[in-house]
Amino acid sequence: MEKRLIEKEALAGIVGELAEKMQVCAPMPEEDRVLFRVLAPGERPLVDFANTKNAPKNFLFPRTETMMQYTRTRKGMVLAGERKDEGKTVLFGVRPCDARSFTLLDRLFDQEKYRDPYYVAKRAKTTVVALACVHPPYTTCFCTSVGGAPVSSEGVDLLLTDLGEAYLAEFWSPKGEALLSAFGGTPAGEAEEKQKEALAAQAAAEIRSRIPAREIKPILDTHFEDPFWDTLHLKCLACGTCTYLCPTCHCFDISDEVKGNDGIRIRNWDSCMFPMFTKETSGHNPRPSQKERWRQRVMHKFRYYVDNFGAIACVGCGRCVMACPVNLDIRKIVTDIAKL
Ligand code: SF4
Ligand code: SF4
Structure with missing residues (x-):
């Protein structure tokens, strides 16, 4: 797996540049909240935030979605217009709990017997860039009680972990690797990997809510x-x-x-x-x-x-x-x- 170190000050600019080439959804301040929304070309996202009010699920499974348009004629129903093909999307700044939610939704929407074409089409073209929670933000977080972890790559294509001086970028999947040139950075090695593992153990220990789920x-x-x-x-x-x-x-x-x-x-x-x-x-x-x-x-x-x-x-x-x-x-x- 490819691993790089990304300068901390460079990250928001990298994502802003990416938003000039493809659709990027990322956390942005909206009044007194942080919401996931589509970035305008060049717009820089928040990289230092707790957790968004809305879940990034909305971009794979929108609150309202048109399935088809039709016209009734004497000969019956005629489908009007083609369904719009989904473009490539990067979901940036997804927290590990939300990234894991995609793997749970996959089990429902992408079964062999029942495949949801709307969800599956969007999922196939979506790359998940996650930010590890090296300090779990809220007392209400309880990911470790339900099978998750604050520093986890489950459901993630590219995982960014804040090592203090720089982000460790781990390109976990081919979709993540497709962003190698956009994210750049310098090669990371075993020392950074060990640092991440120590942070992951510490982050899991910092989760205060534990329930017998x-x-x-x-x-x-x-x-x-x-x-x-x-x-x-x-x-x-x-x-x-x-x-x-x-x-x-x-x-x-x-x-x-x-x-x-x-x-x-x-x-x-x-x-x-x-x-x-x-x-x-x-x-x-x-x-x-x-x-x-x-x-x-x-x-x-x-x-x-x-x-x-x-x-x-x-x-x-x-x-x-x-x-x-x-x-x-x-x-x-x-x-x-x-x-x-
Ligand atoms: S449990 Fe709370 S948030 Fe959910 S429907 Fe009831 S009042 Fe609303
Ligand atoms: S804590 Fe669990 S039930 Fe509540 S919003 Fe998050 S995933 Fe859903």
């Missing part, structure tokens, strides 16, 4: 009916913030919007927190209250995803913990379930 699957298997679910949801406002910010949530709804004979088919994010979630055309809703919907959220992430794809559908980013207006904390919920 990997222990609750057998408990969930046998506690679908349990008084625990009767109160868990009571203060939830059903605002959906937790699911909208989550890098692994992926429920969506498909609808048609038609005007005259022309229509578009779009898919929009859905949320298990919304009352309409799983409501059927007959009016029947198998998850009629927030109790069933909250149980679904926990079961989906910590039981069904493990059954179906062999991993917990949470990367421990802590966004839902930070943003919930009534302080419903997934870490406490998991810890309470472990005591059942």
Whole structure:
């Protein structure tokens, strides 16, 4: 694997230049937040930030996506216009938890039996450039409890680790190596690798939130009916913030919007927190209250995803913990379930 040292002051300029050649999405300050967004050509991203409010998942699985356009004719439906081919995109400044979320979404959207062409096309043309968390930014981070690590290359094409004087750049995949000439730098060796390994161990030790996330699957298997679910949801406002910010949530709804004979088919994010979630055309809703919907959220992430794809559908980013207006904390919920 190719390893280089990149001067710290040079990094933002390198990414700005890259944004002149292809689409680059990166963390940028927006009012009092940091958001992932597309850079204008030459625009320099933030390289020193904690974690973005929105997850970079949005660029692979957008909140609203047009699947097709059509016109109704006497002979039936005619597809109008070609689907736009996705261009190459670099996602810069992705944190390891969010990079790992892509590998979890791949298991769902890129199965042999069910392949989602919209996600797969974008994923194939996206290069993930991650910034290792040498000092995990928040007390709400808990990546190590769900199988991740603050300095990790899982889901990453090019990993940048701040060694103090310079960034160690590790080009983990052919997509990462395609950025070798853009990132430049000088060759790195064993000494820098050892320094990174020491930083990785220290960063993992700095994670303060530790929860028994990997222990609750057998408990969930046998506690679908349990008084625990009767109160868990009571203060939830059903605002959906937790699911909208989550890098692994992926429920969506498909609808048609038609005007005259022309229509578009779009898919929009859905949320298990919304009352309409799983409501059927007959009016029947198998998850009629927030109790069933909250149980679904926990079961989906910590039981069904493990059954179906062999991993917990949470990367421990802590966004839902930070943003919930009534302080419903997934870490406490998991810890309470472990005591059942
Ligand atoms: S459930 Fe919460 S902590 Fe886990 S990945 Fe989603 S937003 Fe992050
Ligand atoms: S963010 Fe909090 S209040 Fe809003 S839906 Fe999620 S758990 Fe409920």
